[in-house]
Amino acid sequence: MNALSNEVSKEQLIADFNVVIADAEALLKATANQGGEKLAEVRAKAEESLRVVKARMLDAQEALVLKTKAAAKATDVYVHENPWNAVGVAAGLGLLIGFLIGRR
Template sequence: MARVNAQTAQEILMADFQTLVADAEKLLAHTATLAGDQADELRDQINESLQQARETLKLTEESLRERGNAAMTATEDYVQSNPWQSVGIAAGVGFLLGLLATRR
């Protein structure tokens, strides 16, 4: 379940960032009608920023996927090698959450 939630959160974040980049590209296309040196300079700056954003997005996505997979693998290995400790930890956390929920 945590794996699905983490992947969903990553996908939502990446989709939002890609939408932001797409919107910025549309803005850049709309500024093409502007004339003058300042408009050309502005378009160049926006284009450069978009290039950097795409590169950052790719690096961040790869990093998040690697770290997420490493965390899932480590958790699965721990649970498989220590099943009773994992059950005890889960029961303790559930008990504490139950106490907190009943106090409200």
């Protein structure tokens, strides 16, 4: 369950960073007409930072997809190699969930 929550946290982190990147790009576009050497320098630095962050986020997304596919493949292989174990686990979880729902 901890691995699943970590994956969800990573997905949420990626989504949050994408929002931050979009907001930063909008801010840079909004200040594009503002003058001043110092502002232009800060804008250029921010644009470079955004490019770096975007590249890292794409790498993180690709890594997350690869890990998810690997986990799905490992689960598929395990279920095919041990079908009765998988059926037993599924039945046990079904009973547990049914018991918990029935108590409400």
